[in-house]
Amino acid sequence: MRLGRAASHHRWIFLVVPLMLAALAAVAASDIHDRLSYGGIIAHDAESNRAAVAVRERIGRGGADVIALYRSPHHTVDEPVFRQAVEHSLASAPRGTVISTMTYWSRDLPPLVSKDHHATAVTIMLAGADDTSRVASYHRLRPALRAEGFDVEYAGPVAVVDGVAERALADARRAELVAFPLVLALLLLLFRSLVAALLPVVIGGLSISITLGVLVLLSGTVEISFITVSLVTSLGLALGVDAALFVVGRFREELTHRGSVPDAVAATCATAGRTVFLSGTTMTGIALGLLLFPIGVLRAFGVGAAAVIAISAVLSVTALPAALALLGPRVNAGRLRRPRRKDAAPAEGPWAGLARAVMARPGHYAIGVLLALLAMTAPFAHITLGFPDQRTLPADAPARLASDALGRDFALGGLDAVQVVVTVPQHLDTHAGQQTLTAWVGELVRLPGTGAGLIAATSEHSAVVYLTHNSSAEDPATRTLVRRIRALSPPDGGQVLVGGLSAMAEDTLQLLGHRLPWVLLAIAVFTYALLLTALRSVVLPAKALLVNALSLGASFGALVWIFQDGHLTWLVGGDRIGYVDVAQPVTMLVLLIGLSMDYEFFLLSRIREQYDATGDNTASVAAGLQRSAPVITAAAAVVLVVSAVFATSSVNMVKELCVGMFIAIALDATLVRALLVPATMRLLGRANWWLPGAKRRQRP
Numbered sequence: 001m002r003l004g005r006a007a008s009h010h011r012w013i014f015l016v017v018p019l020m021l022a023a024l025a026a027v028a029a030s031d032i033h034d035r036l037s038y039g040g041i042i043a044h045d046a047e048s049n050r051a052a053v054a055v056r057e058r059i060g061r062g063g064a065d066v067i068a069l070y071r072s073p074h075h076t077v078d079e080p081v082f083r084q085a086v087e088h089s090l091a092s093a094p095r096g097t098v099i100s101t102m103t104y105w106s107r108d109l110p111p112l113v114s115k116d117h118h119a120t121a122v123t124i125m126l127a128g129a130d131d132t133s134r135v136a137s138y139h140r141l142r143p144a145l146r147a148e149g150f151d152v153e154y155a156g157p158v159a160v161v162d163g164v165a166e167r168a169l170a171d172a173r174r175a176e177l178v179a180f181p182l183v184l185a186l187l188l189l190l191f192r193s194l195v196a197a198l199l200p201v202v203i204g205g206l207s208i209s210i211t212l213g214v215l216v217l218l219s220g221t222v223e224i225s226f227i228t229v230s231l232v233t234s235l236g237l238a239l240g241v242d243a244a245l246f247v248v249g250r251f252r253e254e255l256t257h258r259g260s261v262p263d264a265v266a267a268t269c270a271t272a273g274r275t276v277f278l279s280g281t282t283m284t285g286i287a288l289g290l291l292l293f294p295i296g297v298l299r300a301f302g303v304g305a306a307a308v309i310a311i312s313a314v315l316s317v318t319a320l321p322a323a324l325a326l327l328g329p330r331v332n333a334g335r336l337r338r339p340r341r342k343d344a345a346p347a348e349g350p351w352a353g354l355a356r357a358v359m360a361r362p363g364h365y366a367i368g369v370l371l372a373l374l375a376m377t378a379p380f381a382h383i384t385l386g387f388p389d390q391r392t393l394p395a396d397a398p399a400r401l402a403s404d405a406l407g408r409d410f411a412l413g414g415l416d417a418v419q420v421v422v423t424v425p426q427h428l429d430t431h432a433g434q435q436t437l438t439a440w441v442g443e444l445v446r447l448p449g450t451g452a453g454l455i456a457a458t459s460e461h462s463a464v465v466y467l468t469h470n471s472s473a474e475d476p477a478t479r480t481l482v483r484r485i486r487a488l489s490p491p492d493g494g495q496v497l498v499g500g501l502s503a504m505a506e507d508t509l510q511l512l513g514h515r516l517p518w519v520l521l522a523i524a525v526f527t528y529a530l531l532l533t534a535l536r537s538v539v540l541p542a543k544a545l546l547v548n549a550l551s552l553g554a555s556f557g558a559l560v561w562i563f564q565d566g567h568l569t570w571l572v573g574g575d576r577i578g579y580v581d582v583a584q585p586v587t588m589l590v591l592l593i594g595l596s597m598d599y600e601f602f603l604l605s606r607i608r609e610q611y612d613a614t615g616d617n618t619a620s621v622a623a624g625l626q627r628s629a630p631v632i633t634a635a636a637a638v639v640l641v642v643s644a645v646f647a648t649s650s651v652n653m654v655k656e657l658c659v660g661m662f663i664a665i666a667l668d669a670t671l672v673r674a675l676l677v678p679a680t681m682r683l684l685g686r687a688n689w690w691l692p693g694a695k696r697r698q699r700p
Contacts, residue, residue: 007269007321008262014322018315022206025213032212033169035219036226038135038161040296041388041583046507047486051499054421055457055464056125061100062457062464064123065134067156068145069402071119075149077104078117086120089147097137097144099125102457111454114409121410123456126158135162153402160390163399164651165226171649172230179237179645180205183638187245190634191252194334199248199323203315204240208233210315211308218303225300230646230654232304235591238642239283239598240312242635243276246602247316249631251324252331261328265321271609272602273317275534279601280313282530283594289519290590293511301587309594351674352626358675359618359682366679369671376554376667379561386474386579387505389416392652395575416473419500420444420465420485425493428458437463440491447488449481473501474579482506508582516586523590527597535604537689543680544604548596551672555592555664556585563656572659574652581653588657592664595639596672602635603628603673607681617688621681629674636669 007014042049055063070089075082083105090101102123104112112121126141128134138158145152180201187197211232215224250272254264287309290302324331358365390403407416422440426433437455444467445453451468458464467485471477482503490496524545531541559580561567566576607624614620640662647658681688 007318008265008325011322011325014318015326018206018210018319021213022209025210025216028216029209029212032216032219032224032229033226035216035224036132036165036229037223037296037300038131038165038226040131040223040225040300042504042508043294043511045294046504046511047497048499048503048507051419051421051497051503054423054462054497055419055499056099058421058423058462059457059459059464061102061125062123063125064156065126065158066124066138066141066154067159067402067406068122068124069119069151069153069155069405070122070147071114071151071153072149073118076117077113077120082120085147085150086122089145089150089152090122092144092146094140094144096127097141099127101125111410111452116409119405119409121155121406124156131158131161134158135165138162153398153405155390155399155402155406159399160393160403163393163397164388164653167393167397168227168230168649168651168654171651171654172233172646175230175646175648176233176237179234179642182641182645183237183241186634186637186641187241188336190245190630191248192336193332195327196248196252196331199320199331200241200244203244203312203320204237206315206319207240207308207312208236210311211236211304214307214311215304222303223296223300224304225297227297227654228300228304230649231301231657232308234642234646234658235305236308236312238639239309239595240315241638242598243280243312243316244320245635245638246272246276246631247320248324248331249634251321255329255331261325265325268324269317269321271605273321275601275605276316277313278530278534279598280309280316282527282597282601284310284313285526285530286523286590286594286597289523290587292519292522293515293586295508295511295583298583298586302590305591305594349626351629352622354674355622355625355678356618358678359621362679362682365675366683369676369679370550372671373550373554373667377550377557379565380553380557383556383560383585384474384476384564384579385505385509385582385585386472386577387501387508388581388653389473389501391575391577392581394650397650416469416478416501418467418469418478418482418485418498418502420467421462421497421499422465422491423462423495424491425461427460428463429460433461436491436494440494441465443488444485447481447484449477449484472578474505478502479506479509505582512582512586520589523593527593531597531600531604534601535608536691537608538692539684539688539690540604543684543688544597544600547672547676547680548593548600548668550676551596551664551667552589552592554667555588555660558663559584559588559656559660562659563652572655573648574655577652581656584653584656584660588660588664591657592661595661595665596668599632599636599668599673602632603677611689617685618682621678625674625678632673633669636665639665 070086072082104120126134126137128137135158142154184197184201187200191197247268251264251268254267258264258267284306287302287305290298390400393400424433424436426436428437441453449469451470454466456464456466469478469481479502482498485498528541531544562572563577564580569576606628607620610620610623643658643662647655647662649655
C-alpha cells in the first residue's frame with residue numbers, strides 16, 4: 001500500500017529515474033559486443049581443459065584452435081605447386097596471430113591429407129591467453145590466408161565458436177524486431193486499448209536496456225557469454241511484459257471498483273504488485289542458483305537472467321504504478337472499435353465453469369493429466385548428452401561445411417577425436433623416452449573401441465596423441481572410452497590428461513552430477529519458503545514444487561524426442577543432431593522452475609484472496625481461476641510468442657532452449673494450471689490451507 005501511495009505522490013521521480021538509467025545504460029551497452037566472452041564452456045579445473053592448456057604451455061604445437069582446409073580440383077598435395085601455395089599463404093599470417101602450425105610436409109603426416117589427395121588440413125594454434133583473444137586472432141588471420149586457385153575453408157573449435165556467436169547475435173537482433181510488434185499485437189487483443197498494451201512493452205524494453213548496461217558494468221568481473229545477450233533479450237521481453245501485464249490488468253480492474261486513482265494504484269500494489277515482487281524475488285534467487293556451477297557460460301546465464309528478472313520486477317512495482325497514477329482512466333485510451341466485454345462475476349464465466357467441471361471429477365482429471373505428462377517424460381529416460389560442436393550450426397554454415405568435410409574426407413576423422421596428453425620422466429629425444437612413449441601408446445590403441453592413434457607433436461617430456469574411435473563424440477561408448485583411458489596406468493613417473501569433446505562432456509556431466517542435487521535442494525528450500533510466506537500454507541508450496549517437476553519432466557522428454565530422436569524437426573526448423581546439449585537441462589531446469597513458479601504465484605495468490613473472503617475451498621478455486629486465468633493465459637501467450645520467435649534461431653543450442661521453454665509453458669498454462677491444479681486442490685480440500693499454529697481469520 002505504502003509503495004503504491006509513494007508512486008502516486010512522487011510519480012515524476014519514479015518515472016524519470018528509470019528513464020535516465022535506461023538512457024545511460026543504452027549508451028554504455030553500445031559496445032557490449034566488444035566485451036562479450038567466447039569461452040567459459042568448460043570448468044577451468046576440468047581435466048579436459050587442463051589437457052588443452054598442457055598442449056599450449058608444455059608442447060606449444062600439435063593443438064588445433066583452427067584447421068585450415070586447402071583444396072584444389074587441379075593439383076594434388078604431391079605436387080610442389082600445392083606445397084608452395086600453402087606455405088606462402090601461411091607466411092602471410094599477420095604478426096602475433098599464430099603460435100604454431102603443422103602441415104603434412106612439416107612432419108610427413110598422412111592423416112593431414114584427404115583421401116583423394118586434393119586437399120590438406122593445416123592445424124593452427126592461435127595466439128591469445130583465452131578463447132576470446134584467440135577469436136580476435138582468428139578474425140585477423142582469416143582474411144589473410146589466401147591462395148590463388150585454391151579454396152580455403154576453416155574448421156576447428158575457434159571457427160565453430162565464432163560461427164555460433166555470429167549467427168546467435170544476428171538471430172537475436174532479427175528476433176527482437178519481430179517479437180516486439182507481435183507482443184504488442186497480442187496485448188492489444190487482450191486489453192483492447194493501445195495505451196494499456198504499450199505499457200508492458202515499454203517496461204520490457206526498459207528492463208532489457210538497463211540489464212544490458214548492468215552486464216557491461218559487470219563484464220570486468222563476470223565472463224559475459226555471447227549467448228547471454230540472446231537470453232537477456234528474450235527473458236527481458238517475456239518476463240518484463242508478463243510482470244507489467246499483471247499489474248496493468250489489476251489496475252484496470254481496481255479502477256472500476258474504487259473512487260480514486262491513488263486508491264486504485266495503492267490496491268494494485270498491495271495485491272498484484274506484492275505478488276509480482278515476491279515472484280520476481282523467487283525467480284531471481286532461482287536464477288542465481290546457476291552461479292553455483294563453476295562454468296562460465298552457466299554463470300553468465302545466471303547473472304543475466306537474475307538481473308533482467310529483478311529489474312523487471314522493480315520497474316513493475318515502481319515506474320509502472322507511477323505511470324498508471326499519471327494516466328488514470330486514460331490507461332484505457334486508444335480503445336479498439338469492438339467494445340471490451342464486461343468482466344464476469346468472480347464465480348461465473350468460462351474459466352470458473354471449467355474449474356467446477358474439473359472439481360466435479362477431480363480424480364479422473366488428475367490421473368489423466370499425470371499419465372499424459374509421464375508419457376511425455378518417457379523419452380527423457382534415454383537422453384544422450386553431448387558437448388556442442390559444428391552440428392549446433394545450420395547445415396550451410398561455412399564452419400559446419402568445413403568440419404563435416406574434415407570428418408568425411410580425412411583419415412583422422414573430424415573434431416571428435418580423443419586428445420591425450422602424456423608426460424614421461426625421460427627426455428623424448430632419447431631412445432628410452434621414445435620406447436616409453438611408444439609402449440604406452442601401444443597400450444592405448446589396444447583399448448576396446450579405439451581406432452588409430454597419431455602422435456601429433458612432442459616436447460622434452462610431453463606428447464599429444466589423437467585417438468580415433470568407432471562412435472560419435474556424444475555416444476556413451478565414447479565417454480566410456482574416455483573413462484578407460486583415464487583408468488589406464490600412466491607411464492611410471494608420468495602423467496596423462498584426456499581432452500577433446502567427449503572428455504569435455506564427461507567432465508561437465510560429472511560436475512553437474514555432483515553440484516545439481518545441492519542446487520536443486522537450495523532452490524526448493526528457497527522457493528518453498530517464499531511460497532509459504534505468500535500463501536500462508538504448508539501444503540500448497542509442496543504441491544507446487546511437485547506439479548512443476550511433472551511439467552518440467554515432460555518438456556525435457558519432448559526435447560529429447562525432437563532434437564535427439566529427430567521427430568518433428570521440420571516443424572521447429574532444426575536437424576536431428578543425435579544428442580541434447582549437456583548444459584541445456586540445467587539451464588532449462590532453473591529458468592523453467594522460475595517461470596512456472598511465476599504463474600503459480602499469481603494463480604494461488606488470487607485463490608488465497610478468495611478463500612480469505614469466503615472460506616469455501618471449491619468456490620475459491622473457481623473464482624480464483626476465473627479472475628486470474630485470462631491474465632495468466634495472456635502472460636503465457638507472451639512467453640510462447642517470444643519463445644517461438646527466438647526458436648527460429650539457426651543455432652541449435654539457442655533453438656533447443658527456446659523450444660523447451662515453449663513446450664514447458666504451453667503445458668504449464670493448459671494441462672497444469674487449468675486442469676491439474678483445480679483437481680488436486682479439490683482433492684486436498686481444506687488441507688490446502690493448513691498452517692500449524694495459524695489462527696483462522698474471521699470473515700465478515
